[in-house]
Amino acid sequence: MFKIGDFSQMGQVSIRTLRLYDELGLLRPAQIDKFTSYRFYTIEQLPRLNRILALKDLGLSLEQIGDLLKRDLPVDQLRGMLMLKQVEIERQMQDMQQQMRRVAARLKQIEQEGQPPQYEVVIKSIEAQTILSARGIVPTLGDMVGIRCHLYEDIYHWLNDHAVRALEPEMAIYHNSEYVEQDIDMEAAIPIDSAAAVRLGDGHIVVRELPAVETMATVIHRGDMWDVGLAMTALYTWIGQHGYASNGPYRELHLFWRELEVETAQFADITLEMQVPIVPLA
Numbered sequence: 001m002f003k004i005g006d007f008s009q010m011g012q013v014s015i016r017t018l019r020l021y022d023e024l025g026l027l028r029p030a031q032i033d034k035f036t037s038y039r040f041y042t043i044e045q046l047p048r049l050n051r052i053l054a055l056k057d058l059g060l061s062l063e064q065i066g067d068l069l070k071r072d073l074p075v076d077q078l079r080g081m082l083m084l085k086q087v088e089i090e091r092q093m094q095d096m097q098q099q100m101r102r103v104a105a106r107l108k109q110i111e112q113e114g115q116p117p118q119y120e121v122v123i124k125s126i127e128a129q130t131i132l133s134a135r136g137i138v139p140t141l142g143d144m145v146g147i148r149c150h151l152y153e154d155i156y157h158w159l160n161d162h163a164v165r166a167l168e169p170e171m172a173i174y175h176n177s178e179y180v181e182q183d184i185d186m187e188a189a190i191p192i193d194s195a196a197a198v199r200l201g202d203g204h205i206v207v208r209e210l211p212a213v214e215t216m217a218t219v220i221h222r223g224d225m226w227d228v229g230l231a232m233t234a235l236y237t238w239i240g241q242h243g244y245a246s247n248g249p250y251r252e253l254h255l256f257w258r259e260l261e262v263e264t265a266q267f268a269d270i271t272l273e274m275q276v277p278i279v280p281l282a
Helices: 004-011 015-024 043-057 062-070 075-111 141-161 194-198 225-241 264-268
Strands: 039-041 122-126 129-140 170-174 182-191 205-210 213-223 244-246 250-254 270-280
Touching: 004 015, 004 039, 004 043, 015 039, 015 062, 043 062, 043 075, 075 141, 129 141, 141 182, 141 205, 213 225, 225 244, 225 270
Parallel strands: none
Antiparallel strands: 122 213, 129 182, 129 205, 170 182, 170 250, 213 270, 244 270, 250 270
């Protein structure tokens, strides 16, 4: 037998909570001293307490927990419910980390207001090139890393299976005409030799010509991947201030690296070229 205080220590739950569970019929003491009203518990009651706490962490109400306990919830079913909750929490943590990075990037933008531009915009002409690409819709920003990696993996597998050499640089093309955080239309692409264009792609893998651009506004971003928004802001600011408008999807060129070859921690030190086709503002 365990006094209620010792049982609370063992189960990592407060005495007040144990008394509440007793009142609701979720976990009755094994014995109550008729003279002192002290509550006593046994080691055999610990599994039931653990189930109550696990179900509570799943977000269930105490009433719902009581109903489940009456049905003698199997261990396998409880384990499955907890694993699903674990996945949900991990996803929430990833979303929060990304939100923190976006907040930090926005703070940098605010701090740099009124300061000399960090980025030099260069205008250049871009020749047409043959690319192997895979295009997909990214539901949310939180899905970006996983889907981008999947698209690049499919491309490199195709290159390997067809013995086609990848050229440089690796790139991503974004087809949304405005900034969006949902349903992001992106295309992962690798330049290849035009002679390989006779080999058609498979499924969502396509061989196509990326058209030439007579006037392309570009900036180079060096640093954290999450600070790319600073480069994009600088680029579009220059475009508007100099009497131009965007004229097609913007391109992200991976200079001196390939995405699948970089550890996540190393994305704090990458080099990108951001490109936006432009025309004079009518």
